[in-house]
Amino acid sequence: MKLKPAGIFIIIAIIAVLGYFAFKNSGGSNKTETSDGATNSWDSSASGNQSQAQDNNKTSSDEAREFSYTPEKPQNGTLNGVVELGATGFNSFVINLDKEKRWEIVSKDFGESLAYEGLATTEDIRGGLKKYIAGMFDKGVAKNNVHFVISSGAQKEAKTKTISNELKKMGFVVNNVTPDQEAKFALQATVPPAFIDNSFMVDIGSGNTKISWEENGALKSQELPGAKYFQQNLSDQDVYNQVKEAVAKVPSDKRNVGFIIGGVPFTLAKQHRKGEERYTVLKSPGSYNGEDKKMQAGLNIYKAIADATKTDTFVFDWDANFTIGFLLSLKK
Numbered sequence: 001m002k003l004k005p006a007g008i009f010i011i012i013a014i015i016a017v018l019g020y021f022a023f024k025n026s027g028g029s030n031k032t033e034t035s036d037g038a039t040n041s042w043d044s045s046a047s048g049n050q051s052q053a054q055d056n057n058k059t060s061s062d063e064a065r066e067f068s069y070t071p072e073k074p075q076n077g078t079l080n081g082v083v084e085l086g087a088t089g090f091n092s093f094v095i096n097l098d099k100e101k102r103w104e105i106v107s108k109d110f111g112e113s114l115a116y117e118g119l120a121t122t123e124d125i126r127g128g129l130k131k132y133i134a135g136m137f138d139k140g141v142a143k144n145n146v147h148f149v150i151s152s153g154a155q156k157e158a159k160t161k162t163i164s165n166e167l168k169k170m171g172f173v174v175n176n177v178t179p180d181q182e183a184k185f186a187l188q189a190t191v192p193p194a195f196i197d198n199s200f201m202v203d204i205g206s207g208n209t210k211i212s213w214e215e216n217g218a219l220k221s222q223e224l225p226g227a228k229y230f231q232q233n234l235s236d237q238d239v240y241n242q243v244k245e246a247v248a249k250v251p252s253d254k255r256n257v258g259f260i261i262g263g264v265p266f267t268l269a270k271q272h273r274k275g276e277e278r279y280t281v282l283k284s285p286g287s288y289n290g291e292d293k294k295m296q297a298g299l300n301i302y303k304a305i306a307d308a309t310k311t312d313t314f315v316f317d318w319d320a321n322f323t324i325g326f327l328l329s330l331k332k
Contacts, residue, residue, distance in 0.1 A: 067257075067279040067315045069192055074098035079106060081141040082323040083132070085150045085160055085174075086205070090132065093324055094139050101328050105319040107139055125166050133170075147330075148172055149323045152179040153207015153226055175326070183212035183221035185325025190259045190317050200254050202305060202314070203322060204262035204298050210322075211247055211305070213254045222246045227264050227298035236300050243304035250309055258305065258314040261321060264298025269316040282314045 077098035084091040094106040136146055148167055154160045155176060164174045177185070187201045200213035206228045212221040224246055225232070225239050260282065268288055269280040285303035290296030306314070 065281040065313075066277075067281050067313075069194070069279065071104070071192060071278075072102050073104055074102040075100070077103070079139070079141045079145060080327050081136045081139070081146045082321075082327050083136075083146070083148050084321065084323045085148065085154050085163060086207075091321060091323070092132070092136065093321055094136060094141055095324060095327065097327060103324065103328070108319065122162065122166060125163055126170075129163070129166060129170065146172065147323075147327065148174045149326050150174060150176045151205065151207065151322070152177060152182055152223075153205050156207055177322075177326070179208060179210055179223035180219075180221050181326075182322045183210040183223070184219050185329060186210060186261065186320075186322035187212045187214065187219065187325065188328050189322060189325035190261055190320040195257055195259070198253060198256040200250050200258055200309075202258050202260040202262070202265075204260070204264045204301055206263055206294070209243070209262075209301055211250065213250055215251060215254070220249075222249065225301070227262075227294050227301065230293050230297055236297070239297070240300055240304045243301050244308040247305050247308040255309045255311045256313075258309065258311045259320075260302075260314045260316050262298075264295060264302070265314075265316045267295065267298075268302075269318070273318075278318050280316045280318065282316055284312075 074096050075098050077096040079094060080097050081092065081094045084093075090109070092107075092109045094108070095103045096106055097103045133146065137143070148164075150160055150164060167174050182203065183201070186203045187196075190201050190203075191199055196214055200211065203210040205226045208226040209224040210221060211224065212219060214220070224243050225234060229239050265282065268282055271288070272283070273280050282302075285299050285306055288295075288299055290299050302314075306312075
């Protein structure tokens with residue numbers, strides 16, 4: 001039987017359709033030409049899996065990691081206490097410190113201690129301080145081993161002067177520190193000796209942010225806006241640019257690890273701390289949500305630092321504070 005032209009056309013069309021589905025099911029390769037003329041091939045049946053793998057990699061790369069480091073314990077040390085008058089309240093630490101400057105934390109009120117808002121009058125201040133100091137004595141700290149430090153950010157707060165005066169009336173020495181001193185003390189307390197040659201320190205406070213590192217045996221530091229910069233009518237973009245430009249000065253060989261402390265990093269680390277480990281590796285800035293203005297501002301600063309240094313490991317130290325560095329600097 002002789003096929004008519006229409007019949008031949010129908011048979012060819014059927015064969016073409018069957019061939020198309022056979023090719024599709026066999027997992028054939030598709031090719032596209034890139035802008036530079038090269039060809040890029042991929043398995044069309046696996047494109048969905050590839051996209052899923054990319055999402056999984058993004059998640060796994062930002063999962064909480066561990067920082068395994070154990071500092072040397074002090075030998076025959078003495079108890080020393082230090083109270084920080086910060087921009088928003090008090091932080092206190094009691095440490096066991098030996099002659100070799102090895103130390104370990106004994107107790108701490110870190111980021112959650114007595115707030116200024118409850119100290120309305122000089123009587124409130126005096127009563128609150130007595131109770132606060134008595135708690136330190138109860139831990140076994142001798143009076144001459146209790147020190148008070150006013151952070152550079154807190155010196156901008158009006159109530160700090162009143163609190164300082166009350167402490168002096170009670171017989172205590174109050175130490176005002178500059179941003180450069182804070183950066184130096186924070187570096188001493190936060191960056192372990194084994195990392196001092198290839199890492200840097202970040203302290204994101206409410207009043208200011210300090211960056212420091214050691215270069216050719218000398219301290220280098222930068223003072224930048226703190227997490228309450230919005231109160232100074234500074235825009236997010238301006239602060240981001242300022243921080244990124246300044247932090248770019250950290251030498252490339254000092255960017256292995258960023259050891260980070262401060263109120264905002266404390267809140268970030270608390271979200272995924274696994275137990276009672278001393279060190280918590282923070283996730284990337286984009287993994288956190290800013291629940292209030294201070295947190296949003298702190299994340300903006302953190303992002304600028306991460307973007308400028310390309311450092312992917314920021315380690316929060318639950319025990320360190322610049323005031324502990326102050327204790328380490330004292331001659332015993």
